[in-house]
Amino acid sequence: MNFDLPVNRTRTASVKWDYTLGQFGADDVLPMWVADMDFAVPPAVIEALHTRVKHGVFGYTLQTESYQEAIINWMQQRHSWNIQPEWIQYCPGVVPALSLIVEVFTEPEDQVIIQTPVYPPFYNVVKDHGRELVQNPLILNEQGDYEIDFEDLERSLSNERAKIIILCSPHNPIGRVWTQAELSRIASLCEQYDVLVVSDEIHADLIYEPGSHIPFASLSEDAAMRSFICTAASKTFNIAGLNTANIIIANDTLRRRFHKVLKRYALGTITPLGAVATESAYREGGEWLDALLTYVRGNMEYVQSYIQQHIPEIKVKLPQATYLLWIDFRGLGMSDEELNRFLVQKAKIGMNRGSSFGTNAEGFMRMNMACTRATAEEAMSRLHAAITEWRKETN
16 A cells, blocks of 8 residues: 555556646646546455456356345445445446436536536536536635525525536535535425435445544435435446446435336446455555545645746635545636646646636635645646746736
8 A cells, every 4th residue: 555656647548647648738738637546446445356267258247146235335434324235237337327417317408516616527417418507606605615605505405497516425525525414404405395306325335533423314214215326336446447336315206217117228237347356445455545535645744835836827725525625726816728728738737627616616626636746746846846937927
């Protein structure tokens, strides 16, 4: 578990490392954008995959009892949530699941609510199905923390055309872990106005206060009966390329309808390597994950301290979850386009533009800290040099 050990990801068809020219128009940019890690997966996962590969046959694969037990045990141990094996529905990814749920459980005239700024595919899965997108913008308070605008949320939920709210819990990009009070209030409103809840909990394991994440379906019987909990080991253990997610649906009627659409598109068959990686990660990856969180938190604290000491024009708060920093560059007084050009052309760093998460996020950037400390240090060196030059030009 030496996270300082660099892994050369270039020339591996890595979206993060081999697409810098296409994404940023330059090939000398340090990529700190798309949300996957620069770390090798847990040794137990590599060993399990080696064993499976040596078998040599990769035919159609069942979702086994052992696979289900690994998920059930993980949810109970990490999140104090007791689930049943039949609730677990395989899907190739969380985003495909979001798309399928919007397609099946809404009609073209219906509304789907999202809380912005938020992961860009949330917009797409609504608009691409011709549904009406309703935004419940999060409020950025004076302390730099985001809060839910419950007044606006209730107005949106009370519309008879509102059928689904898509939660991001923990929230990407802001890194909030919603409290029990906040989630319970959402649950109460959705019960009052009969709105389904799709909770993307893909970052649930990447939290810095153990036990603080609350699965939405664990709140109450009604919350369980109206929700789809979207989970995966992909972010937690860096296996996103194996296309394996688990959508947990307690409501039998909702589950049957979701399973029916999986069959319609022939999406319900788990992959042999995805199954092996997920099961071994959940069974044997806990120690690795705990070490990872300590290391990534160290990266984040280093970056925050460096910025406070050397680049006071920008601000960053440590997130409660995820390995992503949400950095406030508004103090530079640049437009969104100017800021992106400055970071790419002057600092030679590639981050995710805040505007891609919503119009209420211009002037922010999302920075991936699941990297070696040396990479974090190089990023700060580049950013400091670029800001120093900018100061000379503007003063």
